[in-house]
Amino acid sequence: MGKTPDKELQIVPLTEMPDNSSFCCKSAELNDFLKNDALKDQEYMVSRTYLCCWNKDIVGYLALVADTLEVEAIDEYDKIAGYLYHRYPAVKIARLAVHKDYERRGIGKFMLLTTIGKAIAISKEIGCRYITVDSKPESVGFYEKHGFRIVEKYRHSDTPKMYLNMYPILKRV
Ligand SMILES: CC(C)(COP(=O)(O)OP(=O)(O)OC[C@H]1O[C@@H](n2cnc3c(N)ncnc32)[C@H](O)[C@@H]1OP(=O)(O)O)[C@@H](O)C(=O)NCCC(=O)NCCS
Numbered sequence: 106m107g108k109t110p111d112k113e114l115q116i117v118p119l120t121e122m123p124d125n126s127s128f129c130c131k132s133a134e135l136n137d138f139l140k141n142d143a144l145k146d147q148e149y150m151v152s153r154t155y156l157c158c159w160n161k162d163i164v165g166y167l168a169l170v171a172d173t174l175e176v177e178a179i180d181e182y183d184k185i186a187g188y189l190y191h192r193y194p195a196v197k198i199a200r201l202a203v204h205k206d207y208e209r210r211g212i213g214k215f216m217l218l219t220t221i222g223k224a225i226a227i228s229k230e231i232g233c234r235y236i237t238v239d240s241k242p243e244s245v246g247f248y249e250k251h252g253f254r255i256v257e258k259y260r261h262s263d264t265p266k267m268y269l270n271m272y273p274i275l276k277r278v
Contacts, residue, residue: 106210107210108210108211109159109164109207109210109211109212109215111211111215113159113160114157114158114159114164114212114215115157115158115159116155116156116157116158116216116219117155117156117157117158118153118154118155118156119143119144119147119153119154119155119156119166121144122144123139123140123143123156123163124163127162127163128140128163128166128202128204129204129205129206130165130202130203130204130205131205131208132202132241135200135202136202138168138200139154139166139200139202143166143168143200146168151170152168152169152170152199152200153168153169153170154166154167154168154169154200155167155168155169155216155219157203157212157215157216157219159207159212162204163204164203164204164207164212165201165202165203165204165207165212165213165215165216166200166201166202166216167198167200167201167202167216167219167220168198168199168200168201169196169197169198169199169220169223170196170197170199171194171195171196171197172194172195172196172197172235172237173192173193173194173195174192174193174195174235174237174268175191175192176188176190176191176192176193178256178258178259178266178268179193179235179256179268179270180254183254183268183270193234193235194231194232194233194234194235195233195234195235195236195237195268196220196223196224196227196233196235196236196237197236197237197238197239198220198236198237198238201213201216201217201220201238203216213247214251217248217251220236221236221269221271221274224236224271225271225274225275225278228271228275233271234270234271234272235268235269235270235271236253236268236269236271237266237267237268237269238253238266238267238268239259239264239265239266239267240253240264240265240266240267241264242263242264242265245265245267248267248269249267251269252269252274253267253268253269254267254268254269254270255267256268
């Protein structure tokens with residue numbers, strides 16, 4: 106199957122319990138989060154979940170939380186010279202999943218671009234320089250392809266920590 110045209114994809118904030126039968130990705134944990142925890146976490150102001158819909162089907166979702174990234178985790182050229190604090194502000198992709206029948210059709214990329222757009226909007230209200238994610242090992246290539254760097258000390262962990270510096274992106278737009 107070919108790419109799903111971006112203009113046919115819709116990002117919709119989660120407002121009610123999604124239809125349990127309608128979303129299934131390869132990760133049981135990610136399915137379970139959407140089914141059981143996303144709405145509750147949102148009500149408790151812990152995360153915000155967005156559904157990616159195509160033709161009324163849920164083809165993906167992402168959940169975002171506030172985060173910080175330790176200065177030592179960042180490659181030298183991504184840092185601010187003379188930065189005084191131990192941590193940089195960030196938006197974290199807490200969950201990102203694509204329906205198993207819709208993988209490799211551009212939906213993950215669309216949700217990443219949506220996340221960058223949201224993070225840039227947030228950075229105009231409160232300081233926010235990075236996007237972080239604790240990736241699944243098999244998804245590291247997906248994030249690297251979109252400019253994320255791996256934090257070396259977590260490279261061999263079960264969920265390698267990765268980050269994207271939004272400063273050069275913002276300077277380009
Ligand atoms: C990883 C995942 C989010 C990718 O989403 P997707 O919609 O299949 O990916 P896309 O079609 O948007 O791919 C965009 C680009 O990344 C590449 N890509 C996708 N998955 C990749 C992977 N696992 N490794 C390397 N590259 C990958 C694609 O080839 C494509 O490249 P192109 O632009 O040159 O054609 C999706 O496969 C998924 O949900 N997997 C299961 C859950 C998971 O691992 N989530 C991430 C947890 S942090």
